[in-house]
Amino acid sequence: MSEAQKLLIWRLSMAVLMAAGIWSVRDAGWDVVWRSGPFLLRGIGATLLLTVISVSIGLAGGVVLAILRLFAPPGLRHLAIGYIEVLRAIPQLMVIFWVFYTWPAITGSSVPGWWAAVISLSMIAAAYLAEVVRAGILSVPKTQWESGYVTGLSALQNMTRIILPQAGRNMLPALISHFIMMLKTTSLVYVVGIIDFFRAIIIVNNRDFAPAALYLTMAAGYFVGCYALSWLVRRIEPRYALTT
Amino acid sequence: MHWEVIWRYREVLWNGLIFTLQLSVLSIVGSLVVGVVMGCLGALPNFFLRKFVATYVEVLRNLPVVVKLFFLYFVVGLEAMPAAVIALVTHQSAYIADLVAAGLRAVPREQSEAAYACGHGQWQIYRHILLPQALRIVAPPMTSQFIEVVKNTSTAMLIGVEELTFQTQAIESETFRGFEAASTVTLMYLAMALAIAGGMGLLERRLRLR
Numbered sequence: 001m002s003e004a005q006k007l008l009i010w011r012l013s014m015a016v017l018m019a020a021g022i023w024s025v026r027d028a029g030w031d032v033v034w035r036s037g038p039f040l041l042r043g044i045g046a047t048l049l050l051t052v053i054s055v056s057i058g059l060a061g062g063v064v065l066a067i068l069r070l071f072a073p074p075g076l077r078h079l080a081i082g083y084i085e086v087l088r089a090i091p092q093l094m095v096i097f098w099v100f101y102t103w104p105a106i107t108g109s110s111v112p113g114w115w116a117a118v119i120s121l122s123m124i125a126a127a128y129l130a131e132v133v134r135a136g137i138l139s140v141p142k143t144q145w146e147s148g149y150v151t152g153l154s155a156l157q158n159m160t161r162i163i164l165p166q167a168g169r170n171m172l173p174a175l176i177s178h179f180i181m182m183l184k185t186t187s188l189v190y191v192v193g194i195i196d197f198f199r200a201i202i203i204v205n206n207r208d209f210a211p212a213a214l215y216l217t218m219a220a221g222y223f224v225g226c227y228a229l230s231w232l233v234r235r236i237e238p239r240y241a242l243t244t
Numbered sequence: 245m246h247w248e249v250i251w252r253y254r255e256v257l258w259n260g261l262i263f264t265l266q267l268s269v270l271s272i273v274g275s276l277v278v279g280v281v282m283g284c285l286g287a288l289p290n291f292f293l294r295k296f297v298a299t300y301v302e303v304l305r306n307l308p309v310v311v312k313l314f315f316l317y318f319v320v321g322l323e324a325m326p327a328a329v330i331a332l333v334t335h336q337s338a339y340i341a342d343l344v345a346a347g348l349r350a351v352p353r354e355q356s357e358a359a360y361a362c363g364h365g366q367w368q369i370y371r372h373i374l375l376p377q378a379l380r381i382v383a384p385p386m387t388s389q390f391i392e393v394v395k396n397t398s399t400a401m402l403i404g405v406e407e408l409t410f411q412t413q414a415i416e417s418e419t420f421r422g423f424e425a426a427s428t429v430t431l432m433y434l435a436m437a438l439a440i441a442g443g444m445g446l447l448e449r450r451l452r453l454r
Contacts, residue, residue, distance in 0.1 A: 006291045014299075089391060089437035090430050091398035093409050098430065101422030184308035188399070198310065211318045219311050226306035 029210030033217050036204045043200025044221060050196060051183045053118055058125020058182070059175075065130035066137060067159070080130070087127030092185050096120040100192055117189040124185060128178050136171030137163060173237045180229045184222065197221055249421040250428050253411075257425075260411035261432060267325075267397040267407060268436070271332035272390050278333055279340025280379075284370055286341060287348045297341060304338035309396050317403045328400035336393050343385055347378030380451055387444040391437045398433075408432060 033040070068080035087095065099120040103111035140163050148158035190199035201218045205211055250257070286297030304312075309331055316327040351374055359373045379386075401410035412429045416422030 003291070010292060010295050086430075086434060089395075090433045091395040091409060093398040093401070094412070094426065094430055094433060097409070097412060097416075097422065098426045101416065101426050105423050180306070187308040187310045191402070198308075202314075205318075215311070215315045215319050219307055219315060222308055222311055223303065223306045227302065230302075230306060 025212055025216060028212035028216070029208070030213050032204065032208040032210040033213050036200075036208075039204065040197070040200050040217070043195055043197040046195060046200075047183070047186050047197040048225075050117060050121060050186045050189065050194070051179065054121035054125045054186075055129075055179050055182050057118070057122035058129050059133075061122065061126030062129030062131075062133045063164070065126060066133035069130065069134060070137060084127045084130050087124060088131075092120075092124055092188050093191065095124055096189060096192060099123070111192075113193040116192040117186075117194050121182065121186065121189065125178070125182050128181065129175070132171050132174045132178060133167065135174070136167035139170045140166045173233045176229055176233045180226045183225055183229070187222070245424065246419075246421055247424055249415065249419050249424055253415050253419075253425070256411050256414065257408070257428065257432075260406060260408040260429075263400075263405060263407040263410075264394070264397050264436075267328055267332065267400055267405070268394045270329045271336065271393045271397065274329065274333035275336035275340055275389075275393060276386075278337035280344050280375070282337060282341035283344025283348065284375070286345050288366075297345075301338045301341050304334050305342075307335075309335045309399050310402060313399055313403055324400070324403050324405050327403060328397070328405055332393055332396055332400075335396065336389060339392075340386070340389055343382045343389065344378060347382035348374055350381050351377045380448075380453065383444060383448045383451075387441055390440050390444070394433065394436050394440065 065080050065084060068076055069084065071077075072080065096116065100111060100116050103116065144162055144166065145158065148162040153161065186196055187198040190196055190202065193199075195203065198218065201214050205214045282297050282300060285293045286301075288294070312331040312334060313327060316322050316331055317324065320327070322330065355373055355377070356369050359369045364373070397407055398409040400407055401413065404410075406414075408429050412422070412425045415425040
């Protein structure tokens with residue numbers, strides 16, 4: 001059997017399986033999902049917005065942390081290392097609760113849900129992206145630094161004009177992978193009361209009770225978003241791996 | 245700051261730690277076994293096995309743990325503990341399968357060809373030649389996979405497993421001392437991560453080939 005025939009058989013059997021799966025849940029109460037459409041779409045919007053905001057803030061923080069970890073004098077460097085390693089070693093839920101509990105201890109009033117979510121997600125993203133940025137900076141050949149200095153650029157100019165642009169290109173696939181990770185992590189912030197996609201599904205389920213339809217919709221929603229992004233990574237990765 | 249609260253609730257935290265450790269050990273062992281089996285199946289020359297493993301990895305990696313957890317608990321209707329363990333195993337085994345496959349690819353081709361020429365069967369080649377080398381190669385990234393499992397056990401609180409994060413919430417709601425409780429529990433998670441990193445480092449040194 002040729003490779004093409006095998007692929008055809010595989011695709012056909014997957015299609016049959018999918019059809020059987022869809023057929024078996026045909027009475028799960030899909031009208032509930034349909035009727036709550038606008039509400040669920042708003043939830044998806046909130047999830048995407050949270051991801052974009054936390055990755056943007058996290059990237060800025062990650063660049064600072066990575067530079068501190070690589071070039072700062074010992075005291076500061078160890079602080080950055082400590083932050084990165086601790087945030088990466090404790091559960092994301094703990095970080096969210098930590099922000100939730102620490103805020104009142106500092107300001108005296110309870111923290112609004114969106115702030116708790118954005119702060120904790122950005123803190124998590126910064127720790128992970130710091131390592132991505134660090135790997136990106138280290139991937140730029142040493143000769144680039146040296147030629148920058150020889151041409152008379154200052155350390156800051158060298159960093160912003162020569163190193164970071166190249167590091168950014170090299171780390172793009174890893175950056176998208178972490179975007180996927182953050183997209184999945186946002187499902188946890190429902191504990192602070194934000195109506196993201198995850199909580200929207202739960203709210204609708206509490207009202208109309210159609211768990212199979214709703215949770216399948218949720219799984220499909222996250223899968224489509226994450227799969228599209230990981231497909232993008234696979235598309236661009238070889239192109240980026242070849243050029244330095 | 246009222247740190248005496250922690251001492252008063254030591255039993256609660258201890259119970260939480262037991263649950264977290266149970267979940268972690270079961271899920272780490274489970275995801276390692278499933279991950280290694282999947283990784284090996286995916287490396288075999290069979291087209292359909294390879295496609296099956298690729299689909300398994302792709303689907304499970306692109307779903308958040310909580311989605312799996314809620315699906316198993318509310319739709320499939322499992323008890324909380326089995327649902328948590330299965331969710332954690334299916335989640336992490338997808339990552340570990342990918343890792344093991346990468347490890348197997350990193351072992352030079354000549355190794356399995358030589359073993360085949362010596363008359364070893366497929367199973368013997370994997371058992372005695374490929375896996376021992378591949379697992380040594382992937383030991384460092386495997387450490388972070390195991391730590392990831394411990395971190396993800398915290399999501400089990402959302403379906404009511406009374407593990408550490410759940411107890412943090414419980415202490416907060418009874419005493420409003422969330423900060424102290426969260427700090428203590430954070431330290432406990434850190435200790436677990438360090439224990440895993442230390443244990444894996446020790447294992448790596450013991451198993452190093454000379």
